[in-house]
Amino acid sequence: MDGVPAAVTWGLLAAWAVHDAEELATMARWTREARPELERRYPRVPWQRLELSQRQVNVAIGLMGGVMAGASAMGARTGGRSPVFQAVLAGFGLHGVGHLAQSAVARGYTPGVVTAPVVVIPFTMWAWRQLRAAGVPTASGRSALAGLAALPLVLVGVHALAHALTKQRVHRRSLTPRRARRR
Template sequence: MSRVSAAVTWGLLGAWVVHDAEELATMAGWVRRARPRLERLYPGVPWERFELSQAQVNVAIGLMGGVMAGVSALGARTGGRSPVFQSVLAGFGLHGVVHLAQAAATRGYTPGVATAPVVVIPFSVWAWRRLRQAGVVAAPGRAGVAGLAALPLVVGGVHAAAHLLTRRRTKAPRVHDRWF
């Protein structure tokens, strides 16, 4: 068994940063611009629920960055053997495939699709090869299933938290502020 390099474990965080920089720069504006076209393509979808402010995107990506940093640290500490690290690595790679499918389904650019085929998927394939060469895993197998299952939960969770953290709170008028 050989040692897994930090390029594999911390590389997950690096690949995520490159990928999410694209999403950070494009997501909020894309949602606003693409909504009319998406409503025509898929009229049954409640597209108004997908509206994102730039603040919400910023917070969601920041929260996900914390998750990815923690997972990468766990991967580094365990030499890539952590089931959590392996599941997130598998989920990250599958996430790249989802980006390609989203772009195909929407018939155009979607945030993240530019870096999915050149960063996300190649890094994930490379990292799995390194884990196998080091004798850490045989194949993504169960980790891939766990990563795919956890992906919508984690992404949904960070977006829900970002929504709660960035929503505008209406200030109730105090009694002495009212005009009588």
């Protein structure tokens, strides 16, 4: 397990944090502002599902942070050998490529596209090189497939849970004043 710098395993969490700081700062506003143009350009897509509140973005990013921290910890504990760490690393890189594709479809800026080519993709490529140089067995084909398969499931799951948590919170707040008035 020697030879794999902590920058590889914990660097995944750090690179994710830099990338998601961009998303945190831009996603809610961008979804509101981009929706009319995207609806005009691609009318068959259910764009109403795209719009996210800042609270939902905050919760989703926090939940994803837990996933990334767990994967980074598994990578650190196993010297980068953890299949979960490797699948998340592959998924992170594929996520960066997805950002570039989103921006091509949107024909402009999308949240995360600035850090995807300068943080996400270069970090992922560097981390794989470091793992191989340290002699860590990488099932990169299998890891990439696992990351590719898991990525949409994790992203949808995180956003669905964030939606459920924030919807519940908003509902509770709206009930509180009514209860207080009844007393």
